[in-house]
Amino acid sequence: MQPFGDRVVEAVGRLGPLCVGIDPSPALLARWDLPDGPDGVRAFGERCVELLTGAVAVVKPQVAFFERHGAAGMAALEAVIAAARAAGMLVIADAKRGDVASTAEAYGDAWFASPLAADAVTVTPYVGVGALEPMVAAARRAGGGVLVLTASSNPEGRAIQQAVAEDGRTVERAVLDAVTDLNRKELATGPAQRLGSVGAVIGATRSPEALPLPAAGGVLLAPGLGAQGATAAQVGAVFAGCPAGSVLPSASRALLAAGPAALRAGADRLQKDLAAVLG
């Protein structure tokens, strides 16, 4: 399997950078005339895959909306992930997992070597990026990616993410630097590849002037396109200078709320808008 970052660059080159969130919330299930249960979330996800095949390269199921139906919901997630991968899409499981190293190893198994296996998983770094290295190792073995929550758009996250560590760096900067270091080492020692297997999640409405995003050396996932207020132009500004194919702006509610009949056209339109602003 090719490394994750290079698979993203290739897929974005083919279909464009848009990542579509698969978020079967109670409100969206109702809007799609689907029942709020394991069958409903599965049908929602499979319908997204059908409608978006050939239009988007990457989908991002939000794990919480499956987990809220317990193990049966997680079985629905397995089916949706399998359907998306069978359709040639890359799948980012938006799970925000994270724990100390012995537990992180188990999460690595879950998201890269179990029936839930996806192409990448999002993680949260409160215990330190270093503690998550077993997940990075599992990702690399599988040609997968680990996307580290770095700078979120929500106001409640600012105090923590902009706190200043002993060495003078903000938390978000230190997290991004740790991501960058992991990629630098991977690119220096591995076979020739364009991007490393570790990425960062950067809210698309953030204006992270102080963050050296173009140097990260991995995929940058940017949730918040549309519903959370970010425009394609804003995305272009925040990620200016990043390598071609490395930025994945993600839209969920903004696209899904218009119902299934409008999904494909909405995705096509966003792809066009994004193509105009991202290399």
Next chain:
Amino acid sequence: MQPFGDRVVEAVGRLGPLCVGIDPSPALLARWDLPDGPDGVRAFGERCVELLTGAVAVVKPQVAFFERHGAAGMAALEAVIAAARAAGMLVIADAKRGDVASTAEAYGDAWFASPLAADAVTVTPYVGVGALEPMVAAARRAGGGVLVLTASSNPEGRAIQQAVAEDGRTVERAVLDAVTDLNRKELATGPAQRLGSVGAVIGATRSPEALPLPAAGGVLLAPGLGAQGATAAQVGAVFAGCPAGSVLPSASRALLAAGPAALRAGADRLQKDLAAVLG
């Protein structure tokens, strides 16, 4: 349902403060002669419940070790949670979940109103404690608890957790203060109760001199007893002055690695050691 904090105080008064982690890692499954699959993790958990009934009040399944077997592993977790609750134990799902508010609401459904429902769930606050309030609301509705990862024992977590926010507080202090505020409001407005529904996770090997733990107003979960190096005496020192019944020191590998035949006696011994140091 009585509020979570008061249920903990009552249960600890009956059986003692020890919380036993249910961690069916590959190594421990082998040690217990169980297969590394969904059936194995279920048998491991159910065996822990049988052996510990009447000896410990609280168990803490580590969700990652179930999730590593996909949806079938999560079904095993549902069975283990149900068995523990049927045996009268309180169950803390050690899930370290956390995301922005709309997603946090879905995690609240998952851990308090789905077949996975537990008595409490651990959460991680990188997006801010405020973003997690929908999980707190779901917990309160169910008489459950939300335990916020505040100060972890692992060295990789220090830089983030001791970073200093704009108002001069460390991240871990700000997180603890947010927990304290949520409990203060709950205790001021709700019916008479001893502890609020929001707790903090404080590594048992930490020496958080700067953290006003006795004022938190909620349950304090302290993982790391035994294998991660914390002794009962250390726990007594770190949590000196905390309300009776509010501290749950947790042991996992240290107890489980000796095999099932030694589990009950090991738990009895730890209960006795802890009784001597915690009010």
